[in-house]
Amino acid sequence: MRDDSWFEWRGRQIAWSRRGSGPAVVLCHGTPWSSALWRPYAEALADDFTVYLWDMPGYGRSSQDPGHDVDLGVQSEAFVALLEHWGEERPHVVAHDYGGAVSLRAHLLHHVPYASLCLVDVVALRPWGSPFFRLVKENADVFAQLPPEIHRGLVEAYVGTASHRGLSATDLAMLVDPWLGVDGQAAFYRQIAQADERFTAEIEDLLGSVDTPTHVVWGADDTWIPVDRAARIHAAVPGSTLTLVPRAGHLVPLDAPVALAAELRRWLGVVAS
Numbered sequence: 001m002r003d004d005s006w007f008e009w010r011g012r013q014i015a016w017s018r019r020g021s022g023p024a025v026v027l028c029h030g031t032p033w034s035s036a037l038w039r040p041y042a043e044a045l046a047d048d049f050t051v052y053l054w055d056m057p058g059y060g061r062s063s064q065d066p067g068h069d070v071d072l073g074v075q076s077e078a079f080v081a082l083l084e085h086w087g088e089e090r091p092h093v094v095a096h097d098y099g100g101a102v103s104l105r106a107h108l109l110h111h112v113p114y115a116s117l118c119l120v121d122v123v124a125l126r127p128w129g130s131p132f133f134r135l136v137k138e139n140a141d142v143f144a145q146l147p148p149e150i151h152r153g154l155v156e157a158y159v160g161t162a163s164h165r166g167l168s169a170t171d172l173a174m175l176v177d178p179w180l181g182v183d184g185q186a187a188f189y190r191q192i193a194q195a196d197e198r199f200t201a202e203i204e205d206l207l208g209s210v211d212t213p214t215h216v217v218w219g220a221d222d223t224w225i226p227v228d229r230a231a232r233i234h235a236a237v238p239g240s241t242l243t244l245v246p247r248a249g250h251l252v253p254l255d256a257p258v259a260l261a262a263e264l265r266r267w268l269g270v271v272a273s
Helices: 036-045 073-087 098-108 131-138 149-158 169-179 181-193 200-204 228-236 257-271
Strands: 004-011 013-021 024-028 049-052 092-096 116-122 212-218 241-246
Touching: 004 073, 004 212, 013 036, 024 073, 036 092, 036 169, 036 241, 036 257, 049 073, 049 181, 073 098, 073 200, 092 098, 092 257, 098 116, 098 257, 116 228, 116 257, 149 169, 149 181, 149 241, 169 181, 169 200, 212 228, 212 257, 228 241, 241 257
Parallel strands: 024 049, 024 092, 092 116, 116 212, 212 241
Antiparallel strands: 004 013, 013 049
């Protein structure tokens, strides 16, 4: 079974897809990525699980209306509404980067129950955001006016730093293409401009109340979100477990696909049995 559809929420069009059958697993992407990063994993898991992919508003195939906020507060509310739309009350959730803050906010602030939670190199603890990220945030209007060819080069160079082993031309295009064109370029700088650590500050002291089996997975060579965050999250979430993936940077799904796929399969096999 495979469904590809759209969910209208507060004037936004949220792209989502579903495949497979069995216990529900939701894969949450981060920034500046899209659900395309998780697609091979969804295909691999579909033999045993009903796997959901979705693009956060402003990302991937979802709408990029300049009048719509795309901050982490909005994204977590969209996730809550999407889970209700799907009718999934206790899914297994696997989250990367921003997806961690989104899924944690949904659980801790909106009281959405999960069957389990797997956090892969997530945004969850302050400080976060590279010097480049902060520079763009402070000058988003200026960067949004860059000539298209310079914008493309900047985005390609930026996302390339998230990989430890280097990106293939195919993977680079998959990550960069949604941010090209008039709408994509504006959306790229808008999501950075609206990034705010207050959205993680609101949940940091609540991590001790996470009441679902939680597994933390981290690229040992992540330069975007250093590995000490993995240890801090592991220490903060009661009963959580931790796995470090060697020779992998922030883009663990691309840097170490075999290792990550095996780890997700092992984890989901334990918590879904």
